[in-house]
Each structure stands twice: as C-alpha cells, then as structure tokens.
Amino acid sequence: MYTHVFSTKKNGVSNGTLYKKTFIEHFEQAPMYVAVLTFVGFGVGTIFGYLRDFMRAWGLEKRNIAEEREQQKDFVPLYQDFENFYTRNLYMRIRDNWNRPICSVPGPQFDLMERVTDDYNWTFRFTGRTIKNVINMGSYNYLGFAETEPTALKTVTKELQKYGTGICSTRQEMGTLDKHVELEKLVAKFLGVDDAMVFGMGFATNSMNIPALVGKGCLILSDELNHTSLVLGARLSGATIRIFKHNNMQSLEKLLRDAIIYGQPRSRRAWRKIIILVEGIYSMEGSIVRLPEIVSLKKKYKAYLYLDEAHSIGAVGATGRGVVEYFGMSPDDVDVLMGTFTKSFGAAGGYIAGKKDLVDFLRTHSHSAVYATSMCPPVAEQIIRAMKCLMGLDGTTQGLQRVRQLGKNTRYFRRRLHEMGFIIYGNDDSPVVPLLLYMPGKIGAFARRMLEKNIGVVVVGFPATPITESRARFCVSAAHTREMLDTVLNALDELGDFLQLKYSRYSKSSHPELYEETRFELED
Amino acid sequence: MSAAAGVGQQWVLVEMVQAFYEAPAYHLILEGILILWIIRLIFSKTYKLQERSDLTPKEKEELIEEWQPEPLVPPVPKDHPALNYNVVSGPPTHKITVNGKECINFASFNFLGLLDNEKVKSAAQASLKKYGVGTCGPRGFYGTFDVHLELEDRLAKFMRTEEAIIYSYGFATIASAIPAYSKRGDIVFVDEAACFAIQKGLQASRSNIKLFKHNDMADLERLLKEQEIEDQKNPRKARVTRRFIVVEGLYMNTGDVCPLPELIKLKYKYKVRIFLEESLSFGVLGEHGRGITEHFGINIDDIDLISANMENSLASIGGFCCGRSFIIDHQRLSGQGYCFSASLPPLLAAAAIEALNIMEDNPDIFQTLRAKCEHMHKALQGISGLKVVGESFSPALHLQLEDSSGSRENDVKLLKRVVDYCMNSGIALTQARYLEKEEKCLPSPSFLPVCRVFSMGALQDLHEAVWCS
Numbered sequence: 001m002y003t004h005v006f007s008t009k010k011n012g013v014s015n016g017t018l019y020k021k022t023f024i025e026h027f028e029q030a031p032m033y034v035a036v037l038t039f040v041g042f043g044v045g046t047i048f049g050y051l052r053d054f055m056r057a058w059g060l061e062k063r064n065i066a067e068e069r070e071q072q073k074d075f076v077p078l079y080q081d082f083e084n085f086y087t088r089n090l091y092m093r094i095r096d097n098w099n100r101p102i103c104s105v106p107g108p109q110f111d112l113m114e115r116v117t118d119d120y121n122w123t124f125r126f127t128g129r130t131i132k133n134v135i136n137m138g139s140y141n142y143l144g145f146a147e148t149e150p151t152a153l154k155t156v157t158k159e160l161q162k163y164g165t166g167i168c169s170t171r172q173e174m175g176t177l178d179k180h181v182e183l184e185k186l187v188a189k190f191l192g193v194d195d196a197m198v199f200g201m202g203f204a205t206n207s208m209n210i211p212a213l214v215g216k217g218c219l220i221l222s223d224e225l226n227h228t229s230l231v232l233g234a235r236l237s238g239a240t241i242r243i244f245k246h247n248n249m250q251s252l253e254k255l256l257r258d259a260i261i262y263g264q265p266r267s268r269r270a271w272r273k274i275i276i277l278v279e280g281i282y283s284m285e286g287s288i289v290r291l292p293e294i295v296s297l298k299k300k301y302k303a304y305l306y307l308d309e310a311h312s313i314g315a316v317g318a319t320g321r322g323v324v325e326y327f328g329m330s331p332d333d334v335d336v337l338m339g340t341f342t343k344s345f346g347a348a349g350g351y352i353a354g355k356k357d358l359v360d361f362l363r364t365h366s367h368s369a370v371y372a373t374s375m376c377p378p379v380a381e382q383i384i385r386a387m388k389c390l391m392g393l394d395g396t397t398q399g400l401q402r403v404r405q406l407g408k409n410t411r412y413f414r415r416r417l418h419e420m421g422f423i424i425y426g427n428d429d430s431p432v433v434p435l436l437l438y439m440p441g442k443i444g445a446f447a448r449r450m451l452e453k454n455i456g457v458v459v460v461g462f463p464a465t466p467i468t469e470s471r472a473r474f475c476v477s478a479a480h481t482r483e484m485l486d487t488v489l490n491a492l493d494e495l496g497d498f499l500q501l502k503y504s505r506y507s508k509s510s511h512p513e514l515y516e517e518t519r520f521e522l523e524d
Numbered sequence: 525m526s527a528a529a530g531v532g533q534q535w536v537l538v539e540m541v542q543a544f545y546e547a548p549a550y551h552l553i554l555e556g557i558l559i560l561w562i563i564r565l566i567f568s569k570t571y572k573l574q575e576r577s578d579l580t581p582k583e584k585e586e587l588i589e590e591w592q593p594e595p596l597v598p599p600v601p602k603d604h605p606a607l608n609y610n611v612v613s614g615p616p617t618h619k620i621t622v623n624g625k626e627c628i629n630f631a632s633f634n635f636l637g638l639l640d641n642e643k644v645k646s647a648a649q650a651s652l653k654k655y656g657v658g659t660c661g662p663r664g665f666y667g668t669f670d671v672h673l674e675l676e677d678r679l680a681k682f683m684r685t686e687e688a689i690i691y692s693y694g695f696a697t698i699a700s701a702i703p704a705y706s707k708r709g710d711i712v713f714v715d716e717a718a719c720f721a722i723q724k725g726l727q728a729s730r731s732n733i734k735l736f737k738h739n740d741m742a743d744l745e746r747l748l749k750e751q752e753i754e755d756q757k758n759p760r761k762a763r764v765t766r767r768f769i770v771v772e773g774l775y776m777n778t779g780d781v782c783p784l785p786e787l788i789k790l791k792y793k794y795k796v797r798i799f800l801e802e803s804l805s806f807g808v809l810g811e812h813g814r815g816i817t818e819h820f821g822i823n824i825d826d827i828d829l830i831s832a833n834m835e836n837s838l839a840s841i842g843g844f845c846c847g848r849s850f851i852i853d854h855q856r857l858s859g860q861g862y863c864f865s866a867s868l869p870p871l872l873a874a875a876a877i878e879a880l881n882i883m884e885d886n887p888d889i890f891q892t893l894r895a896k897c898e899h900m901h902k903a904l905q906g907i908s909g910l911k912v913v914g915e916s917f918s919p920a921l922h923l924q925l926e927d928s929s930g931s932r933e934n935d936v937k938l939l940k941r942v943v944d945y946c947m948n949s950g951i952a953l954t955q956a957r958y959l960e961k962e963e964k965c966l967p968s969p970s971f972l973p974v975c976r977v978f979s980m981g982a983l984q985d986l987h988e989a990v991w992c993s
Contacts, residue, residue: 066850139660166839174631201693203865342866361597372695382657
C-alpha cells in the first residue's frame with residue numbers, strides 16, 4: 001500500500017519492461033471533503049472580495065492601490081477591473097509570503113530581512129533587523145554550489161578582476177570570449193555529446209531557440225505541465241501545438257499516430273517535423289519524465305525530442321548527468337539536450353547541447369546569438385569550476401560526494417514525510433518535494449508559521465497550480481545536514497497536526513524506529 | 525378512501541385511453557415516428573468528423589512507416605561567417621585581443637568605458653564575497669536580494685520616476701514588458717526600424733501591429749486617424765481596446781532619434797500610451813545621461829513606460845523598466861521574464877549600482893562622449909564609397925555602401941573584406957548582424973563603428989584604415 005505505483009489519474013499505465021529500476025511516483029488524491037472545503041474557502045474569499053470592492057468604490061474604505069494619472073483618466077483603462085480581482089482581494093492578503101528579500105548567500109541557511117506591514121500587505125516597511133540563519137528550503141541549490149568560501153571562489157574572483165562584469169556585445173559580434181569556448185567544450189564533455197552552446201539566460205534559451213528549430217508546418221507535442229519558457233518558445237515559433245496529458249504515454253502515442261496519419265488539419269499535407277517537448281523534472285509536481293518510453297515512441301514514429309533539464313541536470317543520475325544517466329540511456333537518444341545553470345551550478349544561464357550540426361545551426365540562426373548579449377565571464381567561470389568539481393577534474397571527489405549526499409537527503413526527507421502522513425507528489429528520487437495544502441487559508445498560515453520557527457518555505461497557489469491543489473514546495477539540497485532536515489521535519493510534524501495537513505490515507509507510524517527496538521527485558 | 529383514489533386513478537386511465545382513440549390519425553403517426561427517431565438517436569454511435577476515414581489499421585501502419593520528417597536542422601555551409609566567429613581573449617575593453625591580434629576596440633557597446641573601471645570591479649568583488657555568484661531562484665521565491673531592491677530604488681531616483689523593476693537579461697526586458705500590457709485585440713503602432721527584441725515582444729503579445737514608416741509622424745498620424753474612424757463605427761469595442769505606440773529613443777538599426785515632442789502631442793490627441801525603449805540612449809543622451817526625455821526636456825511622467833537594458837552604458841547585464849507605480853507594479857506578477865526566471869546575479873547588480881554612482885558623480889562624461897561622437901561623425905564623413913547613417917551625437921553609427929551592388933550577398937562580402945582589412949590593421953570592427961529571414965524590415969548591410977569615451981587617438985587610425993580599404 002505504500003508503494004502504490006502511479007495512480008491512473010495522472011500518468012496512465014506504463015510499460016514496465018523498459019525501466020532498469022523501479023519507477024515509483026505518487027499522486028494520491030485527497031478525500032472529497034478537502035476539495036469541497038477548498039472551494040468553500042475560495043468562495044468566502046471571493047464574497048469578501050466583492051464586499052471590499054464595493055466598499056472601496058463607495059469610498060467607505062481607503063483605496064490603497066496606485067491610480068492612473070489625472071491627465072490620462074480618459075484613456076482606455078490599462079487593466080480590466082476583473083483581471084485584477086484575484087490579485088487585489090485574494091493574493092494581497094497573503095502577499096507577505098512571497099518576494100521575501102534576503103541579505104546573504106542563498107545556501108542551506110540564509111538571513112532574511114525583517115519586514116512588517118502596517119496596512120495589511122499593501123505596503124511593506126523594513127525594520128532594519130535581519131532574521132539570521134533561517135533554514136532554506138526554497139532556493140534551487142541542489143548541489144550546494146551557492147557558497148562564499150574563498151577557496152571555492154578563488155578562480156571566480158580572479159576572472160572577475162581580469163574580465164570585469166560586462167560584455168557589451170552579442171555572440172556573433174565581439175562577444176565570444178575564450179571563456180565561452182572553454183565552457184562550451186566542458187559542457188559537451190560533461191554531457192557526453194558533440195558540442196554545446198551557452199546562453200546568458202535560462203528562460204531566454206528556450207524562448208529564443210525553439211523558434212529557430214521549428215516553424216510553420218511543424219508540430220509541437222508539449223506536456224501539459226511544461227514551464228512558461230517552453231510554452232512561450234513554442235508559441236513564438238508559429239508551429240501547431242498539441243498538448244498531451246502529463247507524463248501519459250498513451251495520450252502521447254495517440255497524438256503521434258493521429259498526427260502522422262491525418263497530417264496537418266484541413267490541408268492533410270504531411271507535417272514537416274514533429275518535436276516532443278518535455279522536461280526532466282517538473283518543478284511543480286516533482287515528477288520525472290518517463291524517458292525510456294518517450295525515446296522508444298520517438299524512434300518508432302520518427303519524431304524529435306527536446307528535453308529541458310533545468311531542474312534535473314546535476315540533481316539526478318549517479319554522477320549528476322541528469323535524467324539521461326538516471327535511466328541508463330545514451331545522450332544520443334535525445335535530439336536536443338537543454339538545461340540551465342541556475343539550479344544545480346549556482347550561476348545563471350542556459351545551454352543547448354547535441355550533435356554538431358544542431359549546435360552549428362544554432363550558432364548561426366539562434367535569436368540569442370545575433371541579438372542578445374553573451375554570458376558574463378565570472379558567471380561562466382563559476383560554471384566551469386562547478387562542472388570540474390562534479391566531473392572530478394579538480395582532483396577531489398567532492399562532486400560525487402555532493403551528488404550522493406543529495407540523493408540520501410532526498411530519500412530520507414521523502415520517506416519521513418510519507419511516514420508522517422502528508423500527501424507528497426512526485427517521484428521518490430526527485431529533490432523537488434511538493435507537499436499539498438489544498439485550502440487557501442492554509443497557504444498563508446503554513447508559510448508564516450514556518451517562518452516563525454525560522455524555516456523559509458515556498459508556497460504556491462493558483463494560478464501556478466490548479467485551483468484546488470495549492471502546495472508548499474521544498475527543494476532539498478546537498479548542503480543540508482541531517483540536523484537541519486530533522487529540524488524541518490519536526491516543525492512540519494507539529495504544524496501538520498496543528499493545521500490538519502496530514503491527509504494521506506496511507507500513513508505509517510511517525511516513529512518507526514521505536515518499533516524496531518528489539519530489547520525486551522526478560523523478567524525471571 | 526383508497527377505493528375512491530383507485531376509482532380516480534381508473535378514471536384517469538380511462539380518459540387517457542379514450543383520448544388515444546379520439547386523436548386524429550396523423551397526430552398518432554407523427555408522435556410514433558418521433559419516438560422511434562429518439563430511440564434511434566439514443567442508440568446510434570457517435571463519431572468525430574475526423575475519424576470518418578476509411579483507413580484500415582493496416583493502411584494506418586503503412587502511413588506511419590512511410591512518413592519521413594525533415595532533418596531536425598538544415599545543413600549549414602561551412603564558411604558561414606557566424607561559424608568562424610571572432611574569439612576575444614581577455615577583457616573586451618579599450619584594447620581588445622581578437623583572434624590573437626591586439627586591436628583597438630570599436631565594436632563593443634561600451635559607451636562610457638565602464639567595463640574595466642576599477643571601482644565597478646571592486647564593488648562586484650565585494651558582492652561576490654558576500655553573496656556568491658547565483659541567486660538560485662526567481663524573485664518570488666527568495667531570489668530577491670537587498671542589492672536588487674537597492675538597484676531598483678537607485679534607478680527610479682536617477683530617472684526621476686516612481687518605481688523601477690529589474691530583469692536579469694536585456695533582451696527579455698522589453699520582450700516581457702510589452703505582452704504584460706498589450707493582449708489580443710489591442711493595437712500597437714510601432715516604428716519600422718524597431719529592434720528585434722521589440723518585434724518578439726509584439727509577437728508574444730498577439731496584438732494587432734501597425735507599422736509606420738521610420739520617424740515619419742505624418743504616416744503615424746494617418747494610421748491613428750484611420751483607427752479613429754474604425755472606432756466610431758464600433759464604439760463599444762473601442763472603449764476596451766488599448767492602444768500603444770512603441771518607439772526607441774536611439775534606434776539601433778539606423779542610429780537616429782525619434783521625434784519625441786511630436787509623439788507626446790499625438791499621444792494626448794489620440795489617447796494612445798507611449799512605450800519608450802532606451803537601450804542605446806540611456807546613459808548617452810541628456811545632460812545627466814537620463815536619456816531622450818532629458819535630451820528633449822520632456823516631463824518623464826508623460827511617457828508611460830521606459831525600458832532600457834544595462835548592457836550598454838552601465839556595462840553590466842540585465843535590463844530595467846521604469847515609470848509610475850501604477851504601470852510598473854503590474855509587471856511584478858505578469859512579466860514573464862520576471863516571474864518565471866531566476867533573478868540577476870548580485871555581483872552584476874552591485875556593478876550596476878557602482879556604475880550609476882559614477883554616472884551621477886561625473887556628469888561631464890556625457891559631454892565628453894558627445895564631443896567624441898561628433899568628432900567621429902565628422903571624421904568619417906569624407907570616405908568615398910561609404911555613407912554614414914546616424915545622428916551626429918549617436919555613439920553607434922552605421923557605415924553603409926553608397927551604391928549598393930544590388931545583391932545583399934555581394935554587399936555583405938564587400939563589407940566583410942573592409943572589416944577584415946581593418947582588423948588586420950589593428951582596428952576591431954564588426955558587421956551589423958541580422959537574422960535575415962526573421963526581421964520584418966531588414967536594414968541594409970552595414971558595419972558599426974562604436975564610439976566610446978576614451979578613443980581620441982584611435983580615431984586617426986580608424987580614419988586611415990577605412991580610407992585605404
């Protein structure tokens with residue numbers, strides 16, 4: 001009952017023979033009363049929202065939002081009143097849980113700037129104090145490379161002194177530094193592919209290169225829960241987009257068959273090419289893509305695969321090479337390997353890697369190479385040193401230790417949360433752990449109480465998630481020690497009882513180790 | 525009691541049967557047919573129009589076997605110029621080492637010469653020691669650092685607006701700002717020579733785009749009048765359709781400025797909002813470097829949104845938008861490049877703050893820059909075969925061929941020879957790069973000598989080199 005493999009609600013039935021190790025994912029559904037209460041919660045919030053809007057319109061309550069200029073009052077209104085209803089009335093109440101400013105390195109612990117609000121979250125004021133050593137469960141610091149140790153940052157400091165901070169030029173003009181060439185060779189070696197190209201921003205990597213690869217007359221099959229950058233890139237390309245259910249291979253296969261058999265709509269011409277867009281780890285669900293099945297489908301139907309490894313590069317796999325290594329597959333199976341350096345490498349930017357002609361084409365035709373600035377040198381150096389550490393090229397086994405530590409931390413954290421009785425989504429090996437809260441009131445309560453206990457968490461609600469499935473999302477890091485994780489887990493235990501968050505119907509005892517004791521005093 | 529009820533029921537039944545016998549025949553037949561039709565519809569199978577093909581499973585398999593996609597990428601010729609790009613070793617400052625050869629740098633957009641400024645570097649070093657390199661998260665999830673808040677504050681104060689918002693990449697700034705306000709059904713009037721980032725922002729917004737000729741206010745007015753006539757036909761729709769004009773302060777593709785005072789007049793006459801893109805003019809125009817609004821002496825509140833990138837004058841990475849809080853605050857929840865992307869690394873934000881400090885403390889560098897630009901503009905005027913395109917105070921000029929040979933490829937080849945010759949003589953220049961198939965209005969091929977603050981003596985060399993080629 002604990003290892004109930006993928007409920008059919010989300011992922012469909014899978015073909016188990018392609019997987020070399022067990023693939024366990026959980027998407028347990030909460031009891032019905034939870035969904036009902038969630039809707040009731042939103043309903044109450046909406047009613048109060050209308051009431052407050054009414055009072056504001058009639059001047060019974062102060063208007064706190066910024067207003068249009070007097071001279072421009074007769075222009076067409078910039079925002080529709082209804083669009084902002086949710087922002088004004090629901091989001092504004094719990095706004096203090098987001099955009100929390102920090103003033104230290106985003107490592108396993110950080111310092112938060114204390115801010116208070118005098119007018120119910122409309123404006124904030126900094127008291128000047130900092131909350132020190134808050135445990136960081138929100139930053140994407142999977143391998144713990146966000147650090148300020150002088151020895152670690154020695155080369156970065158040197159490069160910053162040598163190169164400065166800016167580039168002021170695009171890749172094709174005067175912006176290709178020798179650092180970029182070095183970095184690209186290293187990335188290609190790390191991933192085991194022919195060649196790679198790096199870009200200055202992860203989001204822009206997707207939105208500027210997908211339009212270069214596909215155009216009108218092509219078909220994009222994109223997962224339901226793909227990131228905004230993938231969706232934007234797909235829309236900008238002008239190709240036809242069809243969505244398949246999240247990680248559901250039957251849905252994908254049906255779309256592929258229909259696409260090839262019936263061709264383009266109305267004209268019935270054959271599609272020029274078909275590209276499947278998936279991510280390695282989905283950041284809101286914590287699920288890992290079913291790569292072996294997708295690759296077998298892609299080979300059968302001659303489609304191309306674009307894999308966005310923003311969260312999975314460095315975080316899964318025996319040596320941190322991503323989902324390709326996690327499933328024991330070869331990087332040649334994936335046509336376009338894309339990833340970002342923000343999460344596991346503690347830097348910024350993105351890359352695309354693959355065969356040589358793919359990368360050559362992108363060097364000449366990518367929008368970013370022609371119009372956007374290249375990556376800045378100290379950031380490139382940080383990636384180089386992190387990658388060398390991971391590959392063991394700096395002479396230590398620190399990289400491998402970090403990957404192993406992350407795996408241990410992930411499995412421990414997830415196991416304990418399951419035992420406590422929370423509903424956790426996602427794969428057992430994914431360091432992204434979404435914990436379901438469901439009700440809107442609990443979002444604010446959870447985040448605030450965790451901060452009181454000196455733990456910083458990330459909560460997400462509508463519209464980033466479906467309206468009934470608000471969640472708290474934990475990002476486990478290799479830099480977290482066992483004590484930190486235990487502190488967090490104890491706090492979660494307490495808070496879970498207080499807020500009634502333990503919805504799972506499969507909970508085990510919360511202290512199994514007590515039952516493993518086999519000391520029995522025999523009384524004679 | 526029950527007997528009476530039973531009798532009552534019986535009565536109803538009898539009435540029904542009687543009515544049945546008394547009804548006219550056609551009525552009964554019609555009802556019978558309708559009932560039969562309903563039964564048929566309930567039990568018939570539903571089908572989708574698409575699947576009404578007569579393909580057997582075997583034929584479907586054959587179709588799947590036969591289909592051949594195009595290759596993922598078309599092959600690229602080996603001698604494509606972008607494949608043999610110039611590799612710069614060492615910092616891209618005043619003297620630059622390109623492909624192993626040391627040249628004077630006329631190619632980077634380092635207008636104020638802040639790339640190798642020691643104060644900027646030490647500010648970045650201090651920030652590196654404190655914060656590390658990356659921010660490991662978007663602004664909403666613990667990616668907001670105090671340096672970001674400070675930079676936003678300083679930019680807002682410098683530009684004298686209420687609020688500013690920072691993006692982590694220059695291209696993404698305007699490309700996320702436009703779709704946050706302009707949606708499907710809205711109308712945007714944009715200049716033909718707008719840069720690629722603006723074009724992508726417009727494409728992402730799915731609004732109606734109307735292009736007007738470059739810097740031609742009469743053309744713009746004509747389009748606005750046409751729109752007014754349209755509005756009168758459908759006033760209800762007109763009341764909810766937002767209108768915007770998107771222009772650049774200093775155009776990247778042509779090197780001239782937009783006539784802002786006339787635009788302001790048109791704004792109030794036709795009730796359109798203005799979005800101004802100041803990537804090249806921020807830190808260049810105006811007495812204190814505040815951009816084109818200072819250059820023309822216009823009240824900055826008249827412009828709805830000013831967007832600029834910090835990659836030119838501020839010698840950092842990233843971009844910002846500034847304006848009134850009413851407008852800028854909206855982007856914090858709906859700017860895609862802001863909400864869904866990691867924030868700017870703190871060392872770059874600290875470098876930008878220091879660069880702003882330098883700009884505020886030494887307002888005379890703008891005068892120096894302008895003087896140099898004028899000098900360069902004059903010096904390059906007399907070269908035979910090439911014409912200078914751009915304003916005299918613009919730091920980025922275009923040198924185009926006077927008589928084009930008719931084919932773009934030959935022009936590009938000739939310009940490349942000129943650039944190569946200059947490189948060999950120690951001047952680093954670059955050709956203006958465009959994606960030929962993607963641009964809406966492709967500018968003629970040219971190369972871009974870029975003027976910077978500390979380039980006095982080098983101008984002589986440039987002059988000679990270009991003259992000789």
